[in-house]
Amino acid sequence: MTRSLIAALLLQAPRYHRQSALDSAGPRAAAVETLWWLMLTVATIVIVLVVATLAHGAFRRRAAAEDPAGQAMDRRLTRWVVTSVAITLLIQVGFLVANYAVGRAIAAPRRDQTALLVDIIGHQWWWEVRYQDSLPSNLVTTANEVHVPVGRPVILRMTSRDVIHSFFAPNLFGKKDLVPGRTTQTWFQADTPGVYRGQCAEFCGHQHAKMAFFIVAEPPPEFARWLDAQRQAAPPPSDTLQQRGQLAFMAGGCALCHAINGTPAGGRVGPDLTHLKSRLTIAAGTLSNTRGNLGGWVVDPQRIKPGTYMPSNSLAPADLRALLAYLESLK
Ligand code: CUA
DSSP states (O other): OOHHHHHHHHHHGGGBOOOOTTSOOSHHHHHHHHHHHHHHHHHHHHHHHHHHHHHHHHHHHHHHHTOSOHHHHHHHHHHHHHHHHHHHHHHHHHHHHHHHHHHHHTSSOOTTSOOEEEEEEEETTEEEEEEOOSSGGGOEEEESEEEEETTSOEEEEEEESSSOEEEEETTTEEEEEEOBTOOEEEEEOOOSOEEEEEEEOSOOSTTGGGOEEEEEEEOHHHHHHHHHHHHSOOOOOOSHHHHHHHHHHHHTTHHHHOBOTTSSOBOOSSOOOTTGGGSSEETTTTEESOHHHHHHHHHOHHHHSTTOSSOOOOOOHHHHHHHHHHHHTOO
């Protein structure tokens, strides 16, 4: 490993959180995590007591058989069983109350804060992400990455274009299905800045396993800057190589499926590429967003993600270089 790569990893490391429901980063996941720990603690105490009692009974049996006062033993046994059943019932009722309280607490965000509304549309096998605005020119469409401001509730309004998917970021919220022809809703709030990995949690075909996404939680000013940058149209090609790349994009069929704001490309089948280079990964969390990976993906996506709807592309080497130069300019 080169020194620069190590440095880059160390610099990036604090931003990335381990994907785990036991490392909650917001009120919603925290409530569920607390409930989980409560249940684990009580269940552990119960199993230890049960095993201890069982061991105790096993060692006492021989002594008891020689005990002439059998009736006193029977009464004690009945008392034990009744007490144990009562304790079990109490624990179950306690869990029920705790469960209900957590369910109520996470049903909706607190009303004193205005929530950010984000639309998520499931596709085989990627996520379309849209930020609504009363001004149509301020609409933002991106893919596989949801940027949010820390400390503010986010409402996710979701649907699917094909089959049922499920949106799940364990550090922030539980699973919620995306159902074709229906709108479902969930919410979360990230209190710790950073990058959280999430993934599709409902089997949805060939590449279900390669349908990940990232929640990027940023301080509000940074989020505002990101949103503003996403609202801009793509910059025009800045040199002849990029110009050639843009031509290859428009003529090669890419534009039939992908949109680039500020160009005639308006396809809606695949991810919007207006700010492709600003994203962390390509192919829904499958590859890091580097030039080499992008080249491999454009030429032979079927090898990387068999069954994906993106076809392979046989481009002349010079055209591929130009296309990559253009795609890399979409920051
Ligand atoms: Cu989408 Cu599994």
